[in-house]
Amino acid sequence: MIIEATGVRKSYGATEVLSGIDLGVPEGSVLALLGPNGAGKTTVVRILSTLSRPDAGSATVAGYDVVRQATAVRSVISLTGQYAAVDENQTGRENLVMVGRLMHLGRSGAQRRTGELLEQFGLTDAMDRRVKTYSGGMRRRLDLAMSLAARPRVIFLDEPTTGLDPGSRSTMWDAIGELVRDGTTILLTTQYLEEADRLADRIVLLDHGRIVAAGTADALKARVGGERVELRFAAEPELLKAATLLSAVQTDGVLSVPSDGTATHLHQLLDLLRDNGLQPERVSAHRPTLDDVFNALTA
Amino acid sequence: MSHQGVAAALSDTATMIDRSVRLARRNGDTLFAAILLPLLMMALFVYVFGGAISTGTQYVNYVVPGMLLLTTGYGAASTAMAVADDMNSGMIDRLRSLPIRSISVLTGHVAASVARNALATAIVVLAALAMGFRPNANVSEWLAAVGLLLLYVVALSWLAAGLGVVARSVESASTLSFFMLFLPYLSSAFVPPETMPAWLRPISTHQPITPVIETVRGFLTGTPVGNNGVRALAWCCGLLAFSVLLATSLYRKHTRR
Numbered sequence: 140m141i142i143e144a145t146g147v148r149k150s151y152g153a154t155e156v157l158s159g160i161d162l163g164v165p166e167g168s169v170l171a172l173l174g175p176n177g178a179g180k181t182t183v184v185r186i187l188s189t190l191s192r193p194d195a196g197s198a199t200v201a202g203y204d205v206v207r208q209a210t211a212v213r214s215v216i217s218l219t220g221q222y223a224a225v226d227e228n229q230t231g232r233e234n235l236v237m238v239g240r241l242m243h244l245g246r247s248g249a250q251r252r253t254g255e256l257l258e259q260f261g262l263t264d265a266m267d268r269r270v271k272t273y274s275g276g277m278r279r280r281l282d283l284a285m286s287l288a289a290r291p292r293v294i295f296l297d298e299p300t301t302g303l304d305p306g307s308r309s310t311m312w313d314a315i316g317e318l319v320r321d322g323t324t325i326l327l328t329t330q331y332l333e334e335a336d337r338l339a340d341r342i343v344l345l346d347h348g349r350i351v352a353a354g355t356a357d358a359l360k361a362r363v364g365g366e367r368v369e370l371r372f373a374a375e376p377e378l379l380k381a382a383t384l385l386s387a388v389q390t391d392g393v394l395s396v397p398s399d400g401t402a403t404h405l406h407q408l409l410d411l412l413r414d415n416g417l418q419p420e421r422v423s424a425h426r427p428t429l430d431d432v433f434n435a436l437t438a
Numbered sequence: 439m440s441h442q443g444v445a446a447a448l449s450d451t452a453t454m455i456d457r458s459v460r461l462a463r464r465n466g467d468t469l470f471a472a473i474l475l476p477l478l479m480m481a482l483f484v485y486v487f488g489g490a491i492s493t494g495t496q497y498v499n500y501v502v503p504g505m506l507l508l509t510t511g512y513g514a515a516s517t518a519m520a521v522a523d524d525m526n527s528g529m530i531d532r533l534r535s536l537p538i539r540s541i542s543v544l545t546g547h548v549a550a551s552v553a554r555n556a557l558a559t560a561i562v563v564l565a566a567l568a569m570g571f572r573p574n575a576n577v578s579e580w581l582a583a584v585g586l587l588l589l590y591v592v593a594l595s596w597l598a599a600g601l602g603v604v605a606r607s608v609e610s611a612s613t614l615s616f617f618m619l620f621l622p623y624l625s626s627a628f629v630p631p632e633t634m635p636a637w638l639r640p641i642s643t644h645q646p647i648t649p650v651i652e653t654v655r656g657f658l659t660g661t662p663v664g665n666n667g668v669r670a671l672a673w674c675c676g677l678l679a680f681s682v683l684l685a686t687s688l689y690r691k692h693t694r695r
Binding site: 188189190210211213214216217218220221222223224225226228229233237238240241242243269285 | 446449450453454456457460461464465527528529531532533534535536537538
């Protein structure tokens with residue numbers, strides 16, 4: 140396990156933010172910490188990236204203790220925080236060279252790595268413009284590029300796409316996907332199930348400083364019942380008849396039927412209803428959201 | 439620290455100085471405050487108020503040393519703001535997650551502050567010469583005056599860095615550093631303390647800026663320095679030690695894990 144945490148606790152004043160967190164992340168894998176605001180996601184990242192000290196418990200990254208061997212940890216990790224940490228009044232190139240030099244790549248090493256990263260993140264055209272002229276998506280990409288100056292073995296990404304438009308979000312996802320292919324270990328936090336689903340091998344659900352569930356995206360979704368088809372009918376008798384036929388429960392005039400989300404299943408469902416003389420007024424597909432997962436697992 | 443460690447620390451500090459100087463150079467508002475405002479103030483005092491103030495000498499000769507100290511005040515205020523900006527943005531987390539001594543972020547800003555102040559001071563001196571300032575200092579007196587001013591600027595810059603660390607925002611850093619701009623007015627910078635009311639005179643005489651001004655004035659224009667030289671040196675060294683300790687301990691407290 141390249142990241143390992145045991146019984147990590149943290150309080151700020153009287154408020155307990157983490158009440159005993161255990162984590163293990165195998166090298167080369169992607170772990171998503173999923174949870175609402177205030178769940179403690181950022182605190183986990185701050186402790187693992189040596190910015191905060193745990194009150195109790197211990198954690199190691201690449202075998203180094205995050206408290207006692209903080210400098211060694213810092214030389215193998217990188218952190219991309221929630222707010223882009225870039226200098227507005229430096230150009231993209233200057234920001235990258237600065238971090239490269241602070242990572243001790245040397246003058247020419249930092250220049251060379253900067254060229255590669257500008258290319259990789261599509262910032263070559265904008266490299267000599269000051270960052271304050273960049274769009275939000277470009278800033279995030281530069282921020283991520285700065286984190287990669289020294290080819291870290293472990294990358295922490297704290298809400299990497301919060302506040303980005305869909306286009307920039309998918310560009311970020313592609314960039315993160317590329318890191319995964321290079322074998323980098325990633326721990327990311329997110330509020331979006333879709334993002335965790337798309338990027339992570341394993342998802343840890345965090346709520347009020349506790350881990351409420353952990354597993355692959357499929358395993359978690361299976362626990363909330365996966366996708367559902369919702370049916371509405373014009374009249375009450377039809378609704379009740381359909382409910383009996385499909386042995387499904389109706390709530391507030393809506394019949395919710397488990398589904399695998401395929402067109403084939405939808406056809407079968409509608410054919411079955413038609414064969415029994417039933418015609419739903421409206422049909423809608425419903426995919427589980429973070430809310431559903433939470434309601435199911437924290438209830 | 440190992441030999442290699444020292445080299446790395448020096449290289450990190452050089453990189454951070456490079457960054458701070460570049461950021462300072464590109465911040466138009468800061469440069470305006472650090473250079474243009476002191477020039478305008480000097481013109482105001484020399485041409486508008488000066489005629490009505492009796493100092494027993496050409497007013498421009500009297501006021502220039504005070505103007506130099508006022509200039510450093512403006513420079514220090516922008517340093518506090520630059521530090522506050524870093525402390526309250528994601529930048530400090532990025533720097534702290536790198537395998538460097540993150541305190542070099544303060545060293546960088548202090549060095550940039552000294553460079554900016556040196557530039558501003560040189561420009562103010564040139565402008566003063568154009569306005570009729572006639573110093574009678576020889577080379578060693580010039581060097582002594584410049585050395586004392588430099589020491590004062592380094593001390594004040596560290597103090598400003600400390601204020602920047604505790605400030606909750608860039609705006610409050612600007613407010614906190616207000617006294618640096620105000621203190622020169624309560625010194626012998628613009629009027630002789632003897633002309634002030636009796637209750638204000640001791641404040642004016644015993645605050646740190648007055649001996650520094652009197653010493654610089656003595657070196658440049660030949661007024662008696664007296665024990666002001668020793669007092670100025672003591673104040674500057676004391677302020678420097680205090681400010682470095684304050685800034686570094688506030689930084690540690692603020693970034694305590």
